[in-house]
Amino acid sequence: MDILSKIKTLLNTMSLKEKIGQLNQESCDMENMELIKERIRHGQLGSVILATSATSGNDEQRKTPTDIINELQRTALKESPLGIPLLFGRDVIHGHKTVLPIPLALSATFHPELVKTGYRCIAQEAANDGIQWTFAPMLDISRDPRWGRCIEGVGEDPYLGTKMAEVIVKGFQGDNPADKDTLAACAKHYIGYGAMDGGRDYGQAEISDYTLRNIYLRPFQSAIKSGVATVMTAFHELNGTAPSASRYLVHDLLKEELGFDGFVVSDWASIEQLISQGIARDRQQAAELAIKAGVDMDMSCRCYADYLEELVNTGRISMETLHESVTRILYIKYKFGLFEHPYSTHIPINSSRHREIAKSCSDESMVLLKNQNHILPLSPQKRIVAIGPLLYEKRALLGNWVLDGDEEQVSTVANALKKIHPNIILTSSPYLWEDCLPDIRKADAVIVVLGESKKMSGEANSLAHVELPPEQFAYIKRIHALGKPLIGVMCFGRPIAMEEAEPYLEAILYAWHCGTCTGESIASILYGEVNPSGKLPMTFPRCTGQIPIYYNHPASSRHEYFYYTETDNGANTYHDCRSTPLYPFGYGLSYTQFSYRNLSVEPSCLSIKELLAGKTFRISAALQNIGNCTGKEVAQCYLHARASSMARPLRELKGFVKKELAPLEEQQITFQLGYKELAFYNAQSKWVVEPGLFDLYVGTDCYASNALVISVKP
Ligand code: GLC
Secondary structure (H helix, E strand, C coil): CCHHHHHHHHHHHCCHHHHHHHCEEEECCHHHHHHHHHHHHCCCCCEEECCCCCCHHHCCCCCCCHHHHHHHHHHHHHHCCCCCCCEEEECCCCECCCECCCHHHHHHCCCHHHHHHHHHHHHHHHHHCCCCEECCCECCCCCCCCCHHHHHCCCCCHHHHHHHHHHHHHHHHCCCCCCCCCCECEEEEECCHHHCHHHCCCCEECCCHHHHHHHHCHHHHHHHHCCCCEEEECCCEECCECHHHCCHHHHHHHHHHCCCCCEEECCCCCCCHHHHCCCCCCHHHHHHHHHHHCCCEEECCCHHHHHHHHHHHCCCCCHHHHHHHHHHHHHHHHHCCCCCCCCCCCCCCCHHHHHHHHHHHHHHHCEEEEEHHHCCCCCCCCCEEEECCCCCCCHHHHCCCCCCCCHHHCCCHHHHHHHHCCCCEECCCCCCCHHHHHHHHHCCEEEEEEECCHHHCCCCCCCCCCECCHHHHHHHHHHHCCCCCEEEEEECCCCCECCCCHHHCCEEEECCCCHHHHHHHHHHHHCCCCCCCCCCCCCECCCHHHCCCCCCCECCCCCCCCCCCCCCCCCCCCCCCCCCCCECCCCCECCCCEEEEEEEEECCEEEHHHHHCCCCEEEEEEEEECCCCCEEEEEEEEEEECCCCCCCECCEEEEEEEEEECCCCEEEEEEEECHHHHCEECCCCCEECCCEEEEEEEECCCCCCEEEEEEEEC
């Protein structure tokens, strides 16, 4: 019998209360365990969230022991009338025991296959602890580093976002979702949560349908195409409504137009919050709005549990609507094998391999932003001193959104440096430097490990100033006055604005919060064991005042290229700041250099009909390592439609490929651009390719100047 037949049979035996119970998710801890068990016995719970507060990343969410998870599951299977298994969910964002870099840093790898392997490891570790559903990937495109949750997303670019969405979903869900080492994934926060005014969390966003579809929707489309099990609606207001109450966004766009066949879960109490948003007068109306919008499961506020029965009995909610939600939830439970293997069973974990994968991820996430006079890589023969507020830090390096990370596995930067360079001089405590003043005076260079605590980014942790923290800026100025070259290691979650600090640093390695192996990767890169290959997934502004600033902006009437060049007539948008970012999208240095030659495209002209028939523009170039050490390059391909029915971006990433080349080695790189890459949603929300001329750019970041022109005929 296929899944839908099984569901139909089950539905026919379920009472109204049991149907509503499947739509209800609650948290469970030792205090409310008996109450939760009683509800489970009466079939009034469909899922348990393994968290006890609404801003998990900031609060220490105690781990629920696997035997407790199994005890709750046994209660559902053995003591409830129909024995429908519970679905256990937890925020497994970018790691479990072994922790990968924050998702924003993982985007900086521009290495989807590596990220997928990393998420496979996470899924195995979390499944091993009884977790069946994760509330990730977070796919909110963000152009605003003031927003603390930009660390959790995929960056500012839709195309990169689609690639990361695909591999994170496939990493979590595996090749066969019914296997025991998979997690049901959750694309969140639908939709536009990264575009809030001022970067203020839980705030307001106004996004035209044109921009919503061409920018914010793209990663969600990719997740759906990759079979994502669930989608979570966002907290904020979008265009005057809330996603949890918007039938257009959830039922019409997500489920009908995009064909999403899993289930939609609200964010923590985001149904009840419709009241504080002024969209619902009370909890009953909140429940009615949400279920009619297409939100299938209520996370942690019991609006459905308390009011759906009356809403159905009074005819305000049809039984068909209820059945739609129950069916979607049961479908995922069947699809992920919960009826076959409802209990958590031990899965063998290869922890050392997981750590190796985590190390590769952090190696490739870090971005070398500056390397003046090629001061890097260092050699152990050099006299080096290491100081700085995060030199001995562990917890921050794991990142904000880590609930079960094993801090004992984390090496401090100090220990990792000492392991590679035993004679390195280390200050004795974070903000001190006077204790090694004599050594600094004799040193060839000073490593300064800066950064932010895990509580400075993540949910509800926005910043009105994203400049280097004043005390850290003052610190590097003091050290700089000693006349030694400074190597800045930046362990921040979000992009920070470094225009003032940059001149004081000879080299800058952006190390993010890269998880378990942050320290080792920093040491490996500083000493040349690893050649940095990360590229920026978000623009780095010069100062907070430039935000929002992003590479894929359309040409404007007069400051048309402000992101790319400063016009010399002063019309460069600000009196008090240059118009270009400090570091652009896709930027990142290597210890070697790469050249791009023989850029060509075949054919140079195609008709829309040919594109619809699957023909593509095939772009190729010769990529050569012209330096003296092996390195990885992320070759990027950008498109610019010169004239369209809508203002199109000056540059749009349409392809990238990461290649490792030995010195002088040359490889051919190719990009295929077809209908999908040339299309966009027009003013009528139609997915179209329009005839005209297109500039193509291939190079090492969005400033790529190797250009070609292609044309599309009607
Ligand atoms: C939080 C977050 C969401 C998370 C959920 C469950 O408030 O917004 O990303 O998955 O609640 O912890």
